[in-house]
Amino acid sequence: MTAPHDLHIGADHEKTVVSASPLRMRTGRARRYRAGSVVEVVPRRPSGRTRADLIRVSSQLSLVLLVVSALLTGAGVPWTAAAAGSLALVALVSVRLARAARPGTFALPKDQDAPVLHGPRERAAYGRAVATARRVRATWPALRHMIDPAEADRGLTTALRDLAAVMARRQQVRRLRDELGAASGHGLPGESPAAVALAEQRDRVEELWRESGADANRIMASIHAAAVAGENLIREQRIHETARNAEMAIARLTATGVPVSDAGPELAERTAAVIAAYRELQAEP
Template sequence: MVASRPQGLHIGVDAEKVVVSPYPLRMRAGRARRSRWGSVTEVTSAPGSGRSRGDRRRSASQVALVLVLVSAVLSVLGVSGWLSAAGSVAIVAIVVGWQARAARVGSIALPRGEGVHVLYSAEERTAFERAVVVARRVRGTWPALCHMIDPIEADRSLSAALEQLAAIMARRQQLRRLRDELAGAAPHDLPAGSPAVRALAEQRLRVEGLWRSTADAANRILASVNAAALAGENLIREQRIGETAREAELAISRLAAGPAPSDAGPELAERTAAVIAAYRELAAER
């Protein structure tokens, strides 16, 4: 029986490579930070703690000293000395192992199996990591668009696009090395009609054709993912603007339905002027 392929996509990033795999990723050395969005799990290597071996020894010695005191107290309370000693040794061993692992620079182990792509070249790594950033933007729009899209189907399509892009980038990585090798193969003053020179020129043309076709395929995927992010974000902005307009319309309707302005202000001014005029007349008569 053929084992079924695991579900989901796992993307690992460390200092030297990007690993894209359908299988869970493990660390060869150091620690990792893991985050999950949909069917995609990201594994990012954590930087080393920078603690020297001497610092780790001193820290382990301090832990051991504390455990010796705890073991002495437990012995007084009737706990078996062998039991407390075994527990102390186990705790010290765990602390030493954890500190040693934390001091190493994180490195992701390469899984075995079909569909694993490893990117070492800086150009391919950068392009794929940018695509992952845009893919996070795409997924960030789904909660606001849940009534318009099927999140399960959209998640499956997004994961497939990233996997296809990783496969294309791995292929371009190989083509890049081959282009460099062919570019460095000089004819060495051989005649133009030499079979070797013609074969070299033919292989260069084939590699350039593959280079252009993989670039077109990668650009199509990148453009589609970016278009999905922009479309979702623009629609969310449009929805927010429309909601603001509706709220403003309701507020304006409530204000317009209020009582009409009265003539109390002008009446008050007229009465005040009349009182002042009468006062002046009385003052003049006196």
Template structure:
């Protein structure tokens, strides 16, 4: 594998390659995460042919008018025609690409996943790898990001290779299971050979399944380990902040007997005032 891994998925396939991916139709934007570059299709603009033709006609009019003015001023006609035609052609090509569904081309030595199950497994691994990379900024000094990034990308590359084998075995198993053997004796050499190939296909099927699951589990476990550690760090930080806040609040608390003492004094004053008022009312 090279230093980078390029991944792109359109409606019909997932392409994994050491080389940059390009689209045959439509457009895609690239998102880099370490040495993993994901090419994500851009939704088509939805502009139909009539709308695109109208747009080019509107663009052509001012270009023709400007060209006529330049021609009168002495600019060669062939140069003006080249500029106008080139501009209109480039705008038409870009507008048409924007209106198309993105379909990736196949670079040399690309791994192509077309079956639904294998595509889903690989995209799950890519999502888990993204989670792993998101934990690295919170783990300074604990891992070497360069080495870890290389290992993670290599794991995705290995998984793509295993899944390509697995989808081929899937097709082979389906073909072997679809062979009709009616009216053929069970002891026939052809039937025995078919059974042998079915057994071999089944062994390869189980082997590639184990390999793929081992890689998927490793990436998932790395993501969970990093996320669990970061969550533990956040919980610890919250506990420390709460401890400091509670210590501050406890140190500044007023004496517990201040309020009851105030209540007792107030009650005594009110009682004395009432007694005085009663005595005054009894005087002649």
């Protein structure tokens, strides 16, 4: 059952998909990892089976099922039912094997508003933010007495959702910016109405570019700050605990001091005296 505020994040070799609905695979298979309300979907590596391998496996399975169908028919099971079941099983196995042999790619979400990132820079930046969000979540068990995990989960998920929307918008602005930049070499005089309009649009796009960059940096900086703050606090707690344990150990050692006798020095003196006497005896004629 999908929670109403779940965020599903998947990245394949061509795009990054962020959606409130569960992600579907167009090809291949994937593993799903849930952390709070964030579900990361990771494509599995293709099995590497070739078409010849798939045909061989299907043929072997068909031969085994043919024997099983004959036995079931002999036991009184209608041959049509046995044959239909065998065909369905062969088809299911063939489809699953063929799917596992192909690289995993995500289908585009049905929600048209779901961000889909194709740009390498936007994808890389969002991937770093997701990795930093994992660091934030890793600090919560140690800080469970200081934070509300449910509230923190909602805030972190909202930040990732907002960042995906900002990155998708920035991706569109980047394309438009590149198009206007390519059109700048038009060769028209500067006072031309077309040239003036183009310059105005370029100024507006540059403003959108700066705004989207500032929004993205603000969200990513907040996620990074949360990770660093939590990690520093945990490190400080551990150092404080180490110092407190050391203080208690020192206090116990001080209170239960071990009395030290002169047995060691006396033994050394007696040993030295015995050795000296032995040498004197050896020196006598």
